[in-house]
Amino acid sequence: MIKVSNLSKRIGEVQALDDLSFIAKDGQITGLLGPNGAGKTTCLRTVFGLLQADMGSAEIDGIDVAKSPIEAKQQLGLFPDPFGLYERLSPREYVSYFAELNGLSRVDAKAATAKVLSQLHMDDIADRRCKGFSQGQRMKTALAQAIVHQPTNIILDEPTRGLDVMSTRVLRELLKELKAHGHCVLFSSHVMQEVAALCDQVIVMAQGKVVAIGSPDELCEQTGKDSLEDAFIQLIGTDEGIAA
Amino acid sequence: MISNIMTMLRKELIDAARDKRSVMAGLYYAIGTPLLMCGMFMLLIGQMSSPEDLNIKIENGERAPDLVKYLSSQGITHGDDQDKSLDVKDIRLIFSDDYAAQMAKGLSAEVTLVADNSNEKLQNSIRRLEKNLQTYSAEMGSLRLIARGIDPRVVQPIKVNVEDQATPDSKGGVILGVATMTMIYAVFISGMNLAIDTSAGERERNSLALLLSHPVSTRNIVLAKVLAVTVFAMLGLLLTLIISKLSYSFVPWQELGFTVSISTNFILLMLLIGLPIAIMAASLQLFVSFMAKTFKEAQSYLTLVLIVPMMLSMAASYNIAPDTLQWLPVSGQQQALIAFIKGREIPMLQLLLSSLTTLVIALGLTFAMEKSLKSEKIVFGL
Numbered sequence: 001m002i003k004v005s006n007l008s009k010r011i012g013e014v015q016a017l018d019d020l021s022f023i024a025k026d027g028q029i030t031g032l033l034g035p036n037g038a039g040k041t042t043c044l045r046t047v048f049g050l051l052q053a054d055m056g057s058a059e060i061d062g063i064d065v066a067k068s069p070i071e072a073k074q075q076l077g078l079f080p081d082p083f084g085l086y087e088r089l090s091p092r093e094y095v096s097y098f099a100e101l102n103g104l105s106r107v108d109a110k111a112a113t114a115k116v117l118s119q120l121h122m123d124d125i126a127d128r129r130c131k132g133f134s135q136g137q138r139m140k141t142a143l144a145q146a147i148v149h150q151p152t153n154i155i156l157d158e159p160t161r162g163l164d165v166m167s168t169r170v171l172r173e174l175l176k177e178l179k180a181h182g183h184c185v186l187f188s189s190h191v192m193q194e195v196a197a198l199c200d201q202v203i204v205m206a207q208g209k210v211v212a213i214g215s216p217d218e219l220c221e222q223t224g225k226d227s228l229e230d231a232f233i234q235l236i237g238t239d240e241g242i243a244a
Numbered sequence: 245m246i247s248n249i250m251t252m253l254r255k256e257l258i259d260a261a262r263d264k265r266s267v268m269a270g271l272y273y274a275i276g277t278p279l280l281m282c283g284m285f286m287l288l289i290g291q292m293s294s295p296e297d298l299n300i301k302i303e304n305g306e307r308a309p310d311l312v313k314y315l316s317s318q319g320i321t322h323g324d325d326q327d328k329s330l331d332v333k334d335i336r337l338i339f340s341d342d343y344a345a346q347m348a349k350g351l352s353a354e355v356t357l358v359a360d361n362s363n364e365k366l367q368n369s370i371r372r373l374e375k376n377l378q379t380y381s382a383e384m385g386s387l388r389l390i391a392r393g394i395d396p397r398v399v400q401p402i403k404v405n406v407e408d409q410a411t412p413d414s415k416g417g418v419i420l421g422v423a424t425m426t427m428i429y430a431v432f433i434s435g436m437n438l439a440i441d442t443s444a445g446e447r448e449r450n451s452l453a454l455l456l457s458h459p460v461s462t463r464n465i466v467l468a469k470v471l472a473v474t475v476f477a478m479l480g481l482l483l484t485l486i487i488s489k490l491s492y493s494f495v496p497w498q499e500l501g502f503t504v505s506i507s508t509n510f511i512l513l514m515l516l517i518g519l520p521i522a523i524m525a526a527s528l529q530l531f532v533s534f535m536a537k538t539f540k541e542a543q544s545y546l547t548l549v550l551i552v553p554m555m556l557s558m559a560a561s562y563n564i565a566p567d568t569l570q571w572l573p574v575s576g577q578q579q580a581l582i583a584f585i586k587g588r589e590i591p592m593l594q595l596l597l598s599s600l601t602t603l604v605i606a607l608g609l610t611f612a613m614e615k616s617l618k619s620e621k622i623v624f625g626l
Binding site for chain 2: 069071085129145
């Protein structure tokens with residue numbers, strides 16, 4: 001479970017996060033939806049400990065990230081934006097490296113890596129060097145390292161950026177499977193379609209603030225609109241920064 | 245957790261070994277520099293050792309047949325500079341018109357030597373000629389005294405015995421001093437590309453943020469990187485030493501009258517002394533690179549920053565301000581190495597102190613890096 005309480009952060013002149021609070025529950029897919037510049041990435045970076053908030057706290061499974069970063073991160077898998085691969089390693093080496101860093105023994109890491117690579121249909125590229133991979137292949141590699149150690153909580157920052165239809169479907173299936181297994185999935189996006197299709201809970205963000213929280217249906221009801229897109233525009237007051 | 249550090253170290257080394265740029269940088273230096281040094285020394289030796297026959301231009305040689313004969317016996321003869329097959333030096337020896345008359349009367353006979361003394365290529369030959377003229381003059385002088393019934397030793401009140409303590413090995417020490425400088429430089433160069441790649445490069449490739457999101461402390465991340473760069477630095481040093489040992493044996497040192505050899509003991513000592521320097525070099529390079537925003541910027545910063553240790557090393561090689569330098573890092577250790585080469589006692593106190601200072605600097609930089617990786621500015625290169 002990921003809990004964010006009164007998170008505030010100022011970056012230069014901009015109030016990037018403004019008294020942000022929400023809970024992402026286990027066994028649910030929570031979407032952080034907002035236009036570009038809303039503070040989604042900043043919020044996620046604070047949750048996984050890369051940034052320090054000025055005020056407020058972020059908890060992963062009840063552990064305060066700022067106070068006990070190492071324990072908090074042990075139940076976390078991250079798909080960051082942007083994500084970097086180690087070009088000279090193969091996906092197998094890449095994924096098992098991070099598996100080991102998460103506490104798995106060498107042997108266990110190898111086994112877990114093999115499993116996850118099959119799951120994502122990556123066996124054909126598993127031993128090629130990452131250099132020259134297509135966007136979809138790169139995404140799958142980064143995704144593999146996020147889930148290889150079976151963390152309770154998985155955070156994905158703009159996971160479908162630049163993906164084709166097939167890869168997007170693979171991702172969607174994976175997230176649904178994770179939810180079915182009781183994991184907490186939190187992902188940020190500004191792509192309506194994805195959010196509408198996947199999320200149990202949507203957190204609408206704009207200018208660092210939470211504007212609305214609810215399931216896609218609830219938000220439509222709340223604003224009296226038929227589609228999530230229209231509901232969203234209504235909620236944030238402008239159609240700047242959204243993709244259909 | 246030690247295992248974390250080992251995991252990261254393994255990955256850094258595998259990744260680096262596959263990076264052609266880092267490997268080539270180390271190899272290029274380790275193999276190229278000793279070979280270049282040898283080539284340079286061979287040229288130097290060729291230039292410095294005077295050939296047996298010295299051809300100069302003697303004018304009016306017929307006025308001093310005895311001196312000309314003496315010079316010939318010492319290998320110095322008149323050469324016709326129209327003859328291209330002879331290497332005639334631009335040195336003119338002119339005998340005055342009244343040379344023969346002055347000699348016969350027991351007075352000073354004038355000889356003029358015309359040459360450019362600032363020309364390095366002529367200096368040895370000029371000195372050789374001067375020396376020979378002086379020897380001849382002294383001989384003549386003694387003969388004149390004996391002819392007048394005076395013992396020549398009357399005008400030689402002090403006889404100076406020079407007992408040169410320099411052994412052939414210690415003379416070669418100057419050259420090995422310069423060679424040790426290139427070896428110390430190897431420590432800095434061999435790991436430099438890796439240091440930049442694993443810090444500024446890691447940030448540029450967007451993998452630093454991902455690494456930091458895992459349950460590893462910044463301390464362990466920094467330690468693993470420092471160790472990885474140190475490994476590369478030491479490997480580069482080892483390779484430089486081995487190639488130097490092999491290539492220096494091809495240089496005709498004996499023509500300079502001494503021997504230069506890189507013994508196994510020297511190699512072991514160099515590796516031992518080089519280790520703290522390697523650790524410091526690694527932490528310094530990583531620290532500076534993390535401060536830079538991009539790979540290229542890091543390269544520029546490092547080139548500037550590395551001037552300091554290089555100046556210290558150079559000063560030690562050329563024996564500048566030895567009393568101060570023996571206590572400072574890099575120069576202190578290098579002076580100890582040079583003392584060892586010259587067969588003198590190693591200044592243990594200075595060596596230990598400078599090595600300790602080196603390690604303290606390394607520790608300080610590592611700690612500073614650990615802290616800096618917790619700051620958003622460094623992680624995102626803002």
